[in-house]
Amino acid sequence: MIRSLHIKNLALISKLDIEFDSGLNVLSGETGAGKSIIVDSLTLLLGGRYDKTFLRYGEKSGYVEGVFDCERVKNEMAQLGLDEDDTLIVTRNFNAEGRNDIRLNGRSVTLSMLRKITPKLIDICGQNEHQSLSNIDNHIRVLDYYVRHKTAKSFEKLEILCQNLKETNKFLEHVGDAKDREKNIDFLKFQIEEIEKANVKENEEEELVALRKKYFSAETVCDGLKTTANLLTEDDDVNVSSLLYEAVKALRKIEKYGDEYSSLLQRLNDLSIEIEDVSETAKNELDSMDFSDEDLDKLEKRLETVRNISRKYGSGKNLIDNLTSMKEKLNELENADELYEKRSKEKRKLLAEIYEISSDISLERKKGAVQLKEFIEKELATLGMQSEFEIKFNEFPSIENCEKFVSTSGMDSLEFYLSPNVGQPLNPLVKIISGGELSRLMLALKVVSSNCDGTPTMIFDEIDTGISGKIGLEVAKKLAVLSKNHQLLCVTHLPQICAMADKNLYISKSNDGTATFTNVKALDEKDVAGEIARLTGGADISEQSLQTAKEMKEWSNSFKKTI
Numbered sequence: 195m196i197r198s199l200h201i202k203n204l205a206l207i208s209k210l211d212i213e214f215d216s217g218l219n220v221l222s223g224e225t226g227a228g229k230s231i232i233v234d235s236l237t238l239l240l241g242g243r244y245d246k247t248f249l250r251y252g253e254k255s256g257y258v259e260g261v262f263d264c265e266r267v268k269n270e271m272a273q274l275g276l277d278e279d280d281t282l283i284v285t286r287n288f289n290a291e292g293r294n295d296i297r298l299n300g301r302s303v304t305l306s307m308l309r310k311i312t313p314k315l316i317d318i319c320g321q322n323e324h325q326s327l328s329n330i331d332n333h334i335r336v337l338d339y340y341v342r343h344k345t346a347k348s349f350e351k352l353e354i355l356c357q358n359l360k361e362t363n364k365f366l367e368h369v370g371d372a373k374d375r376e377k378n379i380d381f382l383k384f385q386i387e388e389i390e391k392a393n394v395k396e397n398e399e400e401e402l403v404a405l406r407k408k409y410f411s412a413e414t415v416c417d418g419l420k421t422t423a424n425l426l427t428e429d430d431d432v433n434v435s436s437l438l439y440e441a442v443k444a445l446r447k448i449e450k451y452g453d454e455y456s457s458l459l460q461r462l463n464d465l466s467i468e469i470e471d472v473s474e475t476a477k478n479e480l481d482s483m484d485f486s487d488e489d490l491d492k493l494e495k496r497l498e499t500v501r502n503i504s505r506k507y508g509s510g511k512n513l514i515d516n517l518t519s520m521k522e523k524l525n526e527l528e529n530a531d532e533l534y535e536k537r538s539k540e541k542r543k544l545l546a547e548i549y550e551i552s553s554d555i556s557l558e559r560k561k562g563a564v565q566l567k568e569f570i571e572k573e574l575a576t577l578g579m580q581s582e583f584e585i586k587f588n589e590f591p592s593i594e595n596c597e598k599f600v601s602t603s604g605m606d607s608l609e610f611y612l613s614p615n616v617g618q619p620l621n622p623l624v625k626i627i628s629g630g631e632l633s634r635l636m637l638a639l640k641v642v643s644s645n646c647d648g649t650p651t652m653i654f655d656e657i658d659t660g661i662s663g664k665i666g667l668e669v670a671k672k673l674a675v676l677s678k679n680h681q682l683l684c685v686t687h688l689p690q691i692c693a694m695a696d697k698n699l700y701i702s703k704s705n706d707g708t709a710t711f712t713n714v715k716a717l718d719e720k721d722v723a724g725e726i727a728r729l730t731g732g733a734d735i736s737e738q739s740l741q742t743a744k745e746m747k748e749w750s751n752s753f754k755k756t757i
Contacts, residue, residue: 212699217677241309263282282315283299315649356600363541382520394500406490445459545597552600578664582620585610590605630661651680692726698717
């Protein structure tokens with residue numbers, strides 16, 4: 195369950211701290227006070243998309259933080275490397291640039307990591323989810339959620355097989371017919387020949403550029419090398435070598451008079467050797483500087499060739515990898531007939547396996563549909579709808595024409611049908627259902643799914659849409675029953691649901707003349723009666739309406755003791 199929610203700088207909320215209890219927590223208040231913002235905050239903790247427009251106007255940053263009991267997700271926490279604990283603290287910090295930082299117990303995590311954990315702690319039934327039943331494509335998702343424990347492994351296998359089929363089809367399309375293959379073979383041969391003929395060496399372009407730079411500076415370099423050699427060579431009367439020679443002769447005469455003179459002599463000998471080496475190196479470099487215009491022309495042409503190859507096919511390791519890939523593709527195409535047949539056999543086998551798994555999934559769906567029909571009709575009856583509910587499947591494709599139906603969700607297509615009242619025919623749900631009926635059907639689906647799901651916390655955002663009177667009481671009773679085994683957070687405008695709450699939270703807004711703020715207050719017994727009366731009768735609350743509200747609360751408390 196969620197113990198507390200902390201919000202800062204989100205929409206109208208400047209700073210808000212909410213404590214939740216087990217059982218039925220009801221959030222009520224004036225329209226526009228900020229109830230939906232609280233639900234949006236919880237959605238962010240589930241991994242919902244953050245948009246910078248969520249940030250309170252004028253602020254640079256904010257956050258949403260939820261504190262959860264985490265017994266149900268300890269395995270997932272361990273897999274993410276989180277320390278084993280009884281509490282999970284989820285924080286999403288966000289800023290005006292649209293960036294947000296996600297943390298679990300203080301450790302930074304990705305959005306995908308967050309989505310592996312928190313949806314197992316909270317199930318949100320929001321207003322958009324009610325409307326999702328109006329889209330036929332969502333009907334199969336509802337059924338799949340109900341049978342997910344029996345189909346999970348099959349869907350995992352199906353996803354792998356579908357990916358393999360996609361890659362196989364891509365290969366077969368790439369190979370193509372004989373005419374296309376011949377064109378591709380000729381083109382690949384041309385590319386391979388061009389690369390191999392160029393025979394580009396690794397780092398050759400850099401070496402050529404350096405050599406060209408050296409050529410253009412040849413005159414300056416030659417002058418420097420020549421001067422260096424002349425100053426160091428022994429061929430001239432006055433040079434470094436001759437001067438060193440004289441110095442060595444002088445030290446040899448006095449070396450016997452002290453070790454320090456012997457040391458100086460040794461250092462001069464070493465320096466003579468080094469100077470001689472520098473001189474020889476300078477002469478060799480000077481000899482190598484024999485460039486001609488013809489040499490420069492060859493260098494420029496080679497550099498153009500290397501750059502052209504690099505531009506077309508990559509350079510360095512990329513060039514080698516691309517050449518290898520081209521040769522592999524050429525081999526595939528030159529042996530295409532054999533490979534095409536081999537991969538075609540693989541495709542036929544994949545299609546057979548996909549068909550078998552899709553058939554298994556379809557069987558589980560149809561078994562689940564029978565159970566779901568029974569449970570939904572039972573729940574709708576308790577909510578005042580003597581309805582007939584049915585899930586109609588379209589004809590399952592044959593194995594001969596199944597390829598166009600292949601998908602990671604199987605090969606079924608289906609639609610919900612409903613007869614809202616006794617004596618009315620079954621019709622497509624999307625064509626006949628009203629807002630109130632949609633809300634009750636969604637509640638029925640949630641009640642049924644909760645029996646096979648361990649999600650500890652369920653959130654109902656205005657499940658009472660289009661509902662009032664006696665049906666409102668039935669919805670309230672249903673929520674009370676559900677809250678015995680789940681923590682419920684319910685945003686409502688119905689006094690019956692407000693009266694049934696184990697904890698009431700009143701959402702209001704205020705302003706200081708410059709800004710508007712959302713506030714939350716936990717109601718005591720007296721305040722609860724006033725809120726029930728407000729929801730029942732509007733702005734003017736009389737003693738009679740307060741007395742009626744108290745009676746509603748007493749009746750609700752008595753009812754909860756019977757379940």
